[in-house]
Amino acid sequence: MNLPPIKHTRRPTFKEMTYNFLATITGLTLFNIEFVKQVFIPPYEIGEIRKHMDELGVKTFPIVSVTGIIIGLVLAMQTWPVLQRFGATDFLPSMVALSVIRELGPVLTALIFAGRVSSGIGAELGSMRVTEQIDAMEVSGVNPFRYLVVTRVVATTMILPLLTIYVIFLALAGAYIAVIIVENMNFAYFQNAVVDSIQFGDLIPGIAKTFVFGFIVGIVGAYKGYTADGGTEGVGRASTTSVVVASLLILVFDMVLVKVSLWLWPTL
Amino acid sequence: MADTMIVQIDKVSKSFGKQQILKDVSVDVFEADNLVVFGQSGSGKSVLLKCIIGLLTPDSGTVHVFNKNIQKLKAKELSEVRKQIGFLFQGAALYDSMSVRENLEFPLTKNFEFSKGELDDKVENTLELVNLGDAIDKMPSELSGGMRKRIGLARSIITDPRLMLYDEPTTGLDPISSKDISELIRNLQHELKMTSIVVTHDLICAEIIADKAIFLRDSMVAFEGKIPELTKSDDPFLKNFFSNEIIKE
Numbered sequence A: 001m002n003l004p005p006i007k008h009t010r011r012p013t014f015k016e017m018t019y020n021f022l023a024t025i026t027g028l029t030l031f032n033i034e035f036v037k038q039v040f041i042p043p044y045e046i047g048e049i050r051k052h053m054d055e056l057g058v059k060t061f062p063i064v065s066v067t068g069i070i071i072g073l074v075l076a077m078q079t080w081p082v083l084q085r086f087g088a089t090d091f092l093p094s095m096v097a098l099s100v101i102r103e104l105g106p107v108l109t110a111l112i113f114a115g116r117v118s119s120g121i122g123a124e125l126g127s128m129r130v131t132e133q134i135d136a137m138e139v140s141g142v143n144p145f146r147y148l149v150v151t152r153v154v155a156t157t158m159i160l161p162l163l164t165i166y167v168i169f170l171a172l173a174g175a176y177i178a179v180i181i182v183e184n185m186n187f188a189y190f191q192n193a194v195v196d197s198i199q200f201g202d203l204i205p206g207i208a209k210t211f212v213f214g215f216i217v218g219i220v221g222a223y224k225g226y227t228a229d230g231g232t233e234g235v236g237r238a239s240t241t242s243v244v245v246a247s248l249l250i251l252v253f254d255m256v257l258v259k260v261s262l263w264l265w266p267t268l
Numbered sequence B: 001m002a003d004t005m006i007v008q009i010d011k012v013s014k015s016f017g018k019q020q021i022l023k024d025v026s027v028d029v030f031e032a033d034n035l036v037v038f039g040q041s042g043s044g045k046s047v048l049l050k051c052i053i054g055l056l057t058p059d060s061g062t063v064h065v066f067n068k069n070i071q072k073l074k075a076k077e078l079s080e081v082r083k084q085i086g087f088l089f090q091g092a093a094l095y096d097s098m099s100v101r102e103n104l105e106f107p108l109t110k111n112f113e114f115s116k117g118e119l120d121d122k123v124e125n126t127l128e129l130v131n132l133g134d135a136i137d138k139m140p141s142e143l144s145g146g147m148r149k150r151i152g153l154a155r156s157i158i159t160d161p162r163l164m165l166y167d168e169p170t171t172g173l174d175p176i177s178s179k180d181i182s183e184l185i186r187n188l189q190h191e192l193k194m195t196s197i198v199v200t201h202d203l204i205c206a207e208i209i210a211d212k213a214i215f216l217r218d219s220m221v222a223f224e225g226k227i228p229e230l231t232k233s234d235d236p237f238l239k240n241f242f243s244n245e246i247i248k249e
Helices: A014-039 A046-086 A089-130 A133-141 A145-181 A186-195 A200-226 A233-266 B045-053 B074-084 B101-113 B116-129 B145-157 B173-192 B204-211 B227-231 B236-242
Strands: B003-014 B019-030 B036-040 B060-065 B085-090 B164-166 B195-199 B213-218 B220-226
Touching: A014 A145, A014 A200, A014 B204, A046 A145, A089 A145, A089 A186, A089 A200, A133 A145, A133 B085, A145 A186, A145 A200, A145 B173, A200 A233, A200 B074, A200 B085, A233 B145, B003 B045, B003 B195, B019 B045, B019 B060, B019 B195, B019 B204, B019 B213, B019 B220, B036 B045, B045 B060, B045 B164, B045 B195, B060 B074, B085 B116, B085 B145, B085 B220, B116 B145, B145 B173, B173 B195, B173 B204, B195 B204, B204 B227, B213 B227, B213 B236, B220 B236
Parallel strands: B036 B195, B036 B213, B085 B164, B164 B195
Antiparallel strands: B003 B019, B003 B060, B213 B220
8 A cells, every 4th residue: 555655844835734735635545445445354353353442442431431421510500500591491401412412422522532542543553663563564474454453443433432322421410410509400300301302313413423433533543653654753743643633534524424414314 | 505596686776755775786595595785874775675575666676586576466475475484673573562472473373273282382482492481471661672683583483484584683782692693593594494684784693694695885786795705805895894994985
């Protein structure tokens, strides 16, 4: 796989920046095509995928747990006075539920996941690249793309939706805590209000887009790490640019996917 | 010496951008040959090794390994050829996330089918060959530079390759470790009957390991012959190179 090289200079000119931007887009596209070509070819390295799901996913639990509770808590506490002004505090559970399920839960979890995982993959593969470990794998007759890239991207694609569902539950729990603090709302009422306000069309697009976000986190980190050069500086660059590019792509694709889901479910 | 051709490099040229690294380089390596490639830093020695194993593609010329044109092989065919080649990288390139045992098991489990018992025997025997049997459960970060080279060597030879490529096997080691590694490589060559190509600028290492040599200069093969002929050459550049003097041209 021949990917266009990125030119690193201390003060890049506009021409160099344009070239690097186009080279990144081209490189990422070719990398995606290679992924699609390789993902269905055995061996499937199930053990590696499971290991990465544990390392990349399960170990993200603490940070997303805190994020989940705080999203719900803050959202409920901020919204409460506004709704109170209109005498509409009864709508708080459904408002929080819809915001968290449709938008905040998937996007914030993906951004946190990108911060932790995309940079981690970028640094790990980048370090393997500059210390010739990827070359060593290749010369020993193993396809490093399949072993290193495919397994990680499959793992991130599968684990992010699960993390998002977990975050959504925690955000709702956080919102209930906030509601108890400001008004002694009955748990059964809160639960019923949440369940009644959610429809199929709310759940599916919210969760479905996290598969795309998970894929973005994995593929961007892997691309940046796999193509790293320039020693330890290159590893650092791979790590930081992974987060930047993955986060930007998550936001851009979120916009596109919201439009697509509104087209598919016009009643949303 | 047998006549079977193992590596045939024919008029290989390679450039990176505007910088010409190799220019019309031709070398033949026969079975059981031990060839050393000398040259200054940046003279294209490692590039030549990478062209042999297919990590780099020459701009022109051909590289045949085991009578197969490396540039024309499909990924799967190239992978089959590579299974018969061992490569010791300059920095050993041990997989950081794996223990020594897992490093050695990796090429075996991915390319061959061994039972658990056979795998354990193979790993333990190979580690004994490099005198590091007790390092089996260590992580690469716990090993010294010399130990890493030995483990890298063990990982390269565990698949019983027909051809071994060494990229600066003694760089970064103290003189005693350097001599130890060189003698270990020579013993393995005799024991396992491998053909080898060694890239180095360590003359002591080369004298221990190899019997033939080429010298790369200005992107081309400037000398080809036996090591004593090379070291006793009247060429002022070679004289200076081997007496470690600063070359003024």
